[in-house]
Amino acid sequence: MAKIEKLYQNVAMQVIRRCHGSIQLKKRGNVIEVYDVKRHFWSKGLAGLIIKEECKLANLKDWEIARVRAFIIDELKSNK
Template sequence: MDKLYRSIAAKIIQRCHGSIKITKHGKIIEVYDVNRHIWSKGLAGLIIKEECKNADLKEWEFAHVRTYVIQQLLK
């Protein structure tokens, strides 16, 4: 499952072209969605939810994917 979460997190970062503003503590502030062509403060959760549903993950697994997105961005 770890590998799956990492691949979905990579898809999310790729979808946003890395345009995700994040605090040094790991909180997502703003994200740019290329599909909608907008910057948004609340869109990060929606993008994560959409990509997780495309991968047929359960709702309780969305939080795991979010942590991998944050980990990859902080590196």
């Protein structure tokens, strides 16, 4: 079980690195937003697409995206 959680943690860190620091949590704390440099606004949908793409690159199943998302939220909360 620890191997799987380590994999989720690694994918979560990959998502954060890919966003180059332009990833944040909303005030309520469970909505992840990424800054879209083309359109110049914070986007919720873009965060979901990046998470989904990184999970597919790591050969994770669709239901594992929620686990990776939880690790991203924990990491962003700990960095505040």
